[in-house]
Amino acid sequence: MSGTHTEEYVVETSVKDPDLVEKRRAEIIDVAVTVFTQKGYHAATTKEIADLAGMNAGTMFQYVKNKQDILYLVCCHIHSRIEEALYAVAVEDLDPMEVIAKSVTALYRIVDQLSDYVVLMYQETASLEKAARSSFLSREQRLCSHLENHIRLGIERGVFSIDPRSVPLIAEDILVQAQMWAFRRWSLSKKFTLERYIATRLELLQALLQ
8 A cells, every 4th residue: 555644634724612613513523414415515604504504604603614615524424434334343352354345335324324425525524625535545544554454454364366466456446346236226125125235246245255
């Protein structure tokens, strides 16, 4: 993997109380996720978000400086939910393929639960300014690295026989296939239940790895 480090983008605030900042931003995110999903990022207004969050625009801008900051916080919130689900998978004493299977299952299930939000997140990432976008994309790289580590462990233990050079591509494929369930669910759900989609993906992945 690349050793390039991207600094975390910092959303500025004029409020000194970190607990209050966290509380107010959670309120803003909660409303903005709904507004952005229903209306789209570009059609939504900061006034609308502030009103629904129960604060005036001036107050809201003490916690964020513009609509892009709100989008960044929303994307990070959605992505954090995905990370939490993936990192919560217990891996102790499991066969490497079991670890991959549990990780893929957790990933695809959380994407299903957050499907509309996932579509929003990936559609609107391009609307972020460069520093914020780079910071967000580094989160994606963390997911890839997490999956890569489990695949490499399987290679080291002699369970997987794939060329180590293909590991990054396989990890990327796993993430793309999860996103596909969100973006193409309108079509895939006519042919697969979520559980059958997961099972099929795991069958294909196991055949590839072993």
